[in-house]
Amino acid sequence: QQQVKQSPQSLIVQKGGISIINCAYENTAFDYFPWYQQFPGKGPALLIAIRPDVSEKKEGRFTISFNKSAKQFSLHIMDSQPGDSATYFCAASQGGSEKLVFGKGMKLTVNP
Amino acid sequence: DAGVIQSPRHEVTEMGQEVTLRCKPISGHDYLFWYRQTMMRGLELLIYFNNNVPIDDSGMPEDRFSAKMPNASFSTLKIQPSEPRDSAVYFCASSPFFHTEAFFGQGTRLTVV
Numbered sequence: 001q002q003q004v005k006q007s008p009q010s011l012i013v014q015k016g017g018i019s020i021i022n023c024a025y026e027n028t029a030f031d032y033f034p035w036y037q038q039f040p041g042k043g044p045a046l047l048i049a050i051r052p053d054v055s056e057k058k059e060g061r062f063t064i065s066f067n068k069s070a071k072q073f074s075l076h077i078m079d080s081q082p083g084d085s086a087t088y089f090c091a092a093s094q095g096g097s098e099k100l101v102f103g104k105g106m107k108l109t110v111n112p
Numbered sequence: 113d114a115g116v117i118q119s120p121r122h123e124v125t126e127m128g129q130e131v132t133l134r135c136k137p138i139s140g141h142d143y144l145f146w147y148r149q150t151m152m153r154g155l156e157l158l159i160y161f162n163n164n165v166p167i168d169d170s171g172m173p174e175d176r177f178s179a180k181m182p183n184a185s186f187s188t189l190k191i192q193p194s195e196p197r198d199s200a201v202y203f204c205a206s207s208p209f210f211h212t213e214a215f216f217g218q219g220t221r222l223t224v225v
């Protein structure tokens with residue numbers, strides 16, 4: 001059973017465009033929602049995270065939108081750059097546990 | 113700090129052999145995680161420790177897998193005997209507090225032939 005479903009599986013955008021990655025979850029006990037970025041040959045690295053008490057969090061060109069009632073959250077990358085080309089993972093965990101459940105990942109390609 | 117250090121970076125072994133993966137977490141971090149990444153299953157948490165104590169090992173696939181953390185600066189993941197389906201990239205990660213950023217190592221790419 002996949003607890004965090006991520007879509008799309010891959011995305012190609014032009015430089016300067018907006019990249020949007022969506023995640024849906026089932027477990028209403030989840031209370032921590034991070035996004036990780038992974039470059040080839042490297043480990044994932046935290047990009048941005050949100051908790052359900054806010055609906056949006058922005059850090060530079062990266063924004064998380066959170067919809068608690070729909071059990072969905074998304075990552076928006078504004079002004080996408082070729083250097084953003086990587087695999088992006090959404091994840092979730094619930095109170096009392098450090099067990100992060102990851103989505104399957106989305107490969108983003110930003111063309112120059 | 114040099115970050116989370118894993119060794120070896122690559123390991124090729126024959127089926128049936130014992131494999132030991134090593135991890136040095138970031139100093140001062142209370143949590144240590146072992147993940148496995150494959151194309152089919154994505155990133156899976158195998159086990160995590162808090163202050164050197166195993167907290168959740170429900171992701172360990174079989175008894176062939178074992179993990180130890182003898183002190184705050186070292187952990188091992190052992191597979192005995194190894195099988196071709198264990199081929200994957202194994203990541204170690206550490207984090208300082210509850211529900212904060214997990215810092216991943218570069219991973220160990222394991223190939224069992």
